[in-house]
Structure formats: C-alpha cells, structure tokens
Amino acid sequence: MAIKKLGKQTVKLENPPSIVSTASIVGSKEGQGPLKDKFDIILDDDLWGEDSWEKAESKMLENAVKLAIDKGNLSPDEIDYMFGGDLLNQIISASFAARQLSIPFFGLYGACSTMTESLSLASMIIDGGYADHCIATTSSHFAAAERQFRFPLEMGSQRAPSAQWTATASGAALLSKEGDGPYITHVTTGKVIDFGIKDSNNMGAAMAPSAADTILRHFKDTGLQPKDYDLIITGDLGEVGKDLAIKLLKENNLDISSNFTDCGVEIFDIKNQDVGSGASGCGCSASVFCGHFYSLLKSGELNKILILSTGALMSPTSTLQGESIPGIAHAVAIQRRL
Incomplete structure (x- = not known):
C-alpha cells in the first residue's frame, strides 16, 4: 500500500525537502522584461561566446546548476542526483551539461513541463531517503527551439498572435533533506x-x-x-x-x-x-x-x-x-x- 499517496495522482511528502538555493540565467530579451531585476545573470549576447545556439543553451544550464550549488555552499561532488531536461532532441543541453558536471544524472523530457517534473522526482527521491541533495534544472533557447520545431530565424517567418516566444533561459534549484525552507x-x-x-x-x-x-x-x-x-x-x-x-x-x-x-x-x-x-x-x-x-x-x-x-x-x-x-x-x- 502506497502510504504517502493521496487520491489518484498526488503524493504528500512525509519529510518535505527544502529548496536551499536557486539560480537563474536569461537572455537579453528576457532581461528587458518586467522581471529583469530578479535574475542572477542576463546575457548581452544570446550566443554567450559559443558558436551555436545549442552550445549556448547547454552552457546556461551548466552555469545555473553550478551557481545554485555554490549558493548552497556545496560542491558538485556532494550532489547525489541531477534531474533535468530541455526541448532539444535527445535533451542535449542537459545531458551535455551533465557530462561537464559529472553528477549522477536522470535525463527527463516533459517538454515545457520538465521543471516541475524535475522538482517532483527530486523531492520524492529525497523524501524516500535515497538522497541528501539533488538538483532540478531545465533550459530552453529561442533560436535553438525555432530551428528545431518551426522555422530557422533566417527565414523571417511571420508569427501568429497566438504563438509564444520560447524563453532563452535556464533555472536550477538545489533541494536538500535539511534546510529552513521553502519546502x-x-x-x-x-x-x-x-x-x-x-x-x-x-x-x-x-x-x-x-x-x-x-x-x-x-x-x-x-x-x-x-x-x-x-x-x-x-x-x-x-x-x-x-x-x-x-x-x-x-x-x-x-x-x-x-x-x-x-x-x-x-x-x-x-x-x-x-x-x-x-x-x-x-x-x-x-x-x-x-x-x-x-x-x-x-x-x-x-x-x-x-x-x-x-x-x-x-x-x-x-x-x-x-x-x-x-x-x-x-x-x-x-x-x-x-
């Protein structure tokens, strides 16, 4: 019997993990929006010194993870698991970042739902006693997503009013079994x-x-x-x-x-x-x-x-x-x- 299950689809965590720290990195357009003062890093150049949009996105995710871990006064070696994903084929932004970070990695794909999917699984792993510290992270990049899902930017295609602008952004949250919240x-x-x-x-x-x-x-x-x-x-x-x-x-x-x-x-x-x-x-x-x-x-x-x-x-x-x-x-x- 699943003793922590509520109803059909909900789990109530017995030992709620604390979100110890977070980090966020966004592109230049996002940095001009109403939340510009809330982000840790705003890029002047959405390529961020790389030679492709995809490499820039992976760099954003990697650095968001590093910054969140650093804010939590931990090192990558102390992180039990990293849960993350992105929009690109074979989740290359997250998996290539995990290659650099050398943290045990669960690669996830839930499209734009991946951040709360990552938070869900990381918190359940900690609540179950299988980890002390986990990272939940995702990323996306406007230019990389346009190239894969719709039209290359060079085509200058007209966008419908109902269309959405894929955020050039990454976020990472450090979850721990101990901490003073939020939980x-x-x-x-x-x-x-x-x-x-x-x-x-x-x-x-x-x-x-x-x-x-x-x-x-x-x-x-x-x-x-x-x-x-x-x-x-x-x-x-x-x-x-x-x-x-x-x-x-x-x-x-x-x-x-x-x-x-x-x-x-x-x-x-x-x-x-x-x-x-x-x-x-x-x-x-x-x-x-x-x-x-x-x-x-x-x-x-x-x-x-x-x-x-x-x-x-x-x-x-x-x-x-x-x-x-x-x-x-x-x-x-x-x-x-x-």
Whole structure:
C-alpha cells in the first residue's frame, strides 16, 4: 500500500525537502522584461561566446546548476542526483551539461513541463531517503527551439498572435533533506491530455486542458481549495492558454481567477515586447520560479504556492505527420514554513 499517496495522482511528502538555493540565467530579451531585476545573470549576447545556439543553451544550464550549488555552499561532488531536461532532441543541453558536471544524472523530457517534473522526482527521491541533495534544472533557447520545431530565424517567418516566444533561459534549484525552507510538500503528477489541437502556433490551447486537469486533480486528491494558496502558477500557457485554463476550470465549478498567474505572462511585457501570447519553453517556468517566486517565498511575501509547468508533447516528426499536440502538467506545492 502506497502510504504517502493521496487520491489518484498526488503524493504528500512525509519529510518535505527544502529548496536551499536557486539560480537563474536569461537572455537579453528576457532581461528587458518586467522581471529583469530578479535574475542572477542576463546575457548581452544570446550566443554567450559559443558558436551555436545549442552550445549556448547547454552552457546556461551548466552555469545555473553550478551557481545554485555554490549558493548552497556545496560542491558538485556532494550532489547525489541531477534531474533535468530541455526541448532539444535527445535533451542535449542537459545531458551535455551533465557530462561537464559529472553528477549522477536522470535525463527527463516533459517538454515545457520538465521543471516541475524535475522538482517532483527530486523531492520524492529525497523524501524516500535515497538522497541528501539533488538538483532540478531545465533550459530552453529561442533560436535553438525555432530551428528545431518551426522555422530557422533566417527565414523571417511571420508569427501568429497566438504563438509564444520560447524563453532563452535556464533555472536550477538545489533541494536538500535539511534546510529552513521553502519546502515541497505535495506532488501531483499529470496525465497526458489531448483535445485535438494541431496548430503548433497555438500551444497555449494545447496545454491548457492538461493544466486544468492537474489542478482539478490536485484539489480533489488533497481536499484543499484555491484559497489555501497565495498563488496558483502555471508555467507556459501565455495569455491564450491562461484564459482557456480559467474557462475550463470554471466549467468544472472551480474558480482560480483571483489568485492565478502564468510564468509565460510574467516574464515579458507582452504589450511592448512583440512576443505574441507570451513565453513558453522549459526555461520559462524554471527561470521565473528560481528567479522571482522563490525570492518572494524566502522574503515572506508569499507563504504557499502551487506551481505547474505545462508542456506540449509534440516533435517535428509528429507535426509533419499531422498528429495533434498532447499536453501534460505536473504540480508541486511549496510552502515557506512547515
């Protein structure tokens, strides 16, 4: 019998791990947005001295991990496991960074949901007594993602208003069995949900049903209510997906509109930065949580949040074959004090 299981999809951690430190690195466009003062490093050059976008992204992830570990007064040798991934084929940003860091590595792919997937598994491993210290990390890069999933930048293709701007960003969180918080207390693992959306320029619509499903399941499993959280935060829905998620939840008699936000909306000034519906990408929720919401938890401005990174599980092959875009969302509950 799974003694820590609540309902169908949620785990209540018996020994909640502490998020000891975080680090965030973003590109120049993200560094011009409203959260510019929240990030550890803002790049002047999105190539960051490398000769490809992909190498620059891996360098961002590697350095975010190093910085988070350093902030936690540890060394890479003291980290039991690294959980991470990215959007690129064979998760090369994370795996090539892990090659440099020499930390035992679980490579994950949940598209843009990977940050909370990483936090989920790292916290469960620590709670289970299998590790003392873990790193959860993800990254994305606008130019690398465009080259793989849509069109090379050189084509100058026109973007639809519903399209999202893949964040050039990375975030890393150091979790430990000991610490003074904030703590991960619950994990709700999402299901793959597909409403038949095929437009890769409208990923918010593809991901919103999975976000709504996981939020509904979290509250059903735990018996909690939206008012029990200071904020409910999705990762990568943008304005279109955020509005759809609110609508879907209201249809299921759950209204979260008064304390709901989305990292894809927060990271850019959507009216003035020409980013369509907002941001997406593995690095979006990672950098916004590690750079912004973590600091609000540490300062006491927030006491309890539910954060869900949301992912569109498509590939260039599935898109060319006319497949629809499945979505997934994983949630972690984080509170400042136990």
